[in-house]
Amino acid sequence: MHSAASRVEAALGLLLRRTTRANLYDNLVEDVEGVDETTYPVLSGIARLEPVSSTRLADEIGIDRTATTRYAARLERAGLVRREPDAGDARSTLLLLTPEGRSAIDSARRKVVDRLDGIVAEWTPLEAELFATVLEHLVGKLRTES
Known part of the structure; x- marks a missing residue:
């Protein structure tokens, strides 16, 4: 018999697999112009952290800075993201959602809630x-330990 902790570890491993995330992202963005499985994490990260630099965003979402910048540029060309100068660092720009980007992320999040x-x-x-309470507790503990 497996311990509860080993069962949680196995389930988290499956949940965090790239293929699981890609399947979820594909379903979330199928009707969103300019967003796909590669750009969705960037769009979602900007929504959670805005205004945010590409460097901080890359650290938070676990995609290297070069890819994050490239995906943000794709989202910008699609009209979902805009850049503005960072008042605290003249060498840096900050990423923010446009109203269209906000609408896109709101739509994707509604799809997640509907699916769940x-x-x-x-x-x-x-x-x-x-389940919701225990998951919130687990995520809270994992975030404070990292």
């Missing part, structure tokens, strides 16, 4: 609440 609603609808309300 469909999954947890098969659970009892107690199971769904317990």
Whole structure:
């Protein structure tokens, strides 16, 4: 029998696999012009952190800075992201969402919630609440330990 911790580790491993994320991102952005599985993490990261430099964004989302900059440029050409000078560092620019970018990320997040609603609808309300609480606790502990 496997311990609870080893079961969590195995499940997290599957959840964090690139193929799992790519499948999720593909579904989220299928109707969003200018966003695909490679640019979605950048768009989502900007939404969480804006205004943000490419360097900080790259650190936060785990994509190297060169790729992050390239993906941000694609999002900028699509009208979803804009750059502005960093008042604190004349050599740097900050990334922000345009209104179209905000709309795109809001749409993608609604799709995630809808998909998760469909999954947890098969659970009892107690199971769904317990899972959400435990997941929030686990993520909180992992973030404070890193």
